[in-house]
Amino acid sequence: MKQTNYVILGLLSESPLTGYQIKKIIDIRFRYFWSESYGQLYPTLKELNQKGFITIIETEGEKKRSQITYQITNDGLSTLCSWLGQPVERESVRLEILLKMYFSHLVEPTVMIGHIREFQKKHEQDLFILDLFEQELQAIIDKDPIHPYVLRIIDFGQKINRAYLDWSLETIKFLESQVKK
Amino acid sequence: MKQTNYVILGLLSESPLTGYQIKKIIDIRFRYFWSESYGQLYPTLKELNQKGFITIIETEGEKKRSQITYQITNDGLSTLCSWLGQPVERESVRLEILLKMYFSHLVEPTVMIGHIREFQKKHEQDLFILDLFEQELQAIIDKDPIHPYVLRIIDFGQKINRAYLDWSLETIKFLESQVKK
DNA sequence: AGTTCCATGTAAAAGGTTACATGATTTT
């Protein structure tokens, strides 16, 4: 079963959510290690519902706005737990910037400097947001047993982004030394 | 045009290669930031050939073993260079281990400790190989103007893998503290 | 009145993996 299923089951194991809310959570909290598109999410929600791993609750409960809130079932929860026990299989990383860096001796060093500055800007922002998250979470760390787990994934993001930024600085320095030649 | 095209063009910009050799280089040198399958590579080589970005040389030049060596054309080279000038677009990272970590409060801490130890082992090996690469390259750094560029991508790999390993150690420590409870 | 956000969805295309087939060569 594709991974999208488990992301959905995992998020629904915490609380009932709509497809739209699931997408937002992935975009914000999982941004630096996961992504999903609507074209993937909505059909998968339907499939999970058909299989009985999730059910619909309070369709148009109070609001008239069309929204479908899903809840995980016992079947869904045990499927999720059995997946958690399986060995980690897929680890896919594809960084175009490294591909470009590798071949960038073919163009002016300034070209690559531009790319890396963009990369740097993006990951400075990511790190900034993660640091905020961490602070907020540290303040309420004991309120929920999940919090220390969340902190671990925030820490991962921080470490990775710091590595990205270190590399960017060093690489810009190197490329600037190439310009002078 | 999909990224596979540019990986191929990039590698052929250094020297003529067969599809099989391209695959091996990607598996070894680009392992920690890129991957390609044969099902993707061979058809793409055909397409690039049809478009005139690469040509076939010395098909069965000396050896009788069926092998097709490709060479980049001027068209291919200028296509590659124009891509190098375009802003970096896709940066896809999908780490199942973080997904599992996020939801792992649902299972025994020992389960996740097992997963992380595997992860750790894998990236210790990666780092070991990168350190070897670095040493070899440092010894011949002045022999080719490309070498300092290659060193930059090795450095990236080292930084990322060190971040992975730091995180693994800290996270195993945290999970072990959860076991005792 | 217009824009933005909420919210769901689909169809087509693109991207990518897996499993298989084939056969030569080299190593054990």
Add this chain to the structure above:
DNA sequence: AAAATCATGTAACCTTTTACATGGAACT
């Protein structure tokens, strides 16, 4: 003689993105 590696390729399948359509609600 068997196993591993070199080498190419394809077809089926799965996964994922993109672009579009729809319309209500909230904000400005």
